[in-house]
Amino acid sequence: MTNPLRGEVLVELAGEEYKARLNIDAIMNLEQQLGMGIVKLMMNMSEANVRITDLVAILVAALRGGGNDVKDAEVKAIVTKAGLMQTTQVVSELLAAVVSSSDDSSEDSESAKKKED
Numbered sequence: 001m002t003n004p005l006r007g008e009v010l011v012e013l014a015g016e017e018y019k020a021r022l023n024i025d026a027i028m029n030l031e032q033q034l035g036m037g038i039v040k041l042m043m044n045m046s047e048a049n050v051r052i053t054d055l056v057a058i059l060v061a062a063l064r065g066g067g068n069d070v071k072d073a074e075v076k077a078i079v080t081k082a083g084l085m086q087t088t089q090v091v092s093e094l095l096a097a098v099v100s101s102s103d104d105s106s107e108d109s110e111s112a113k114k115k116e117d
Helices: 024-034 038-046 052-065 072-082 084-100 106-116
Strands: 009-013 016-020
Touching: 009 052, 009 072, 009 084, 016 052, 024 038, 024 052, 038 052, 038 084, 052 072, 052 084, 072 084
Parallel strands: none
Antiparallel strands: 009 016
8 A cells, every 4th residue: 555645655556556656866866867857857747757767766766765676677667567657757757757746755854864964
């Protein structure tokens, strides 16, 4: 069962369902890895200006954040099987969940507090 208040989303790719979540640490890592902020990434998605590399990176982070033990190669195989249209739609849903999530988990907040100290 997913918790939308934590940004958890149940996604379907290539006939399989996965719980996915992008927490603050994953978002920060994606921003660093992709060389752009999350808002810019969402804008690029809305303008159909996104690379497959971006889609795979977001899915890897989101699937791992949802508790799935997946490797990059496995996610690439899922994307290949699902196709670009379904993959792009799922990534868009994940990014929408990030901005609509009103409650970041307490574990993420505690982690951030410890890093500040």
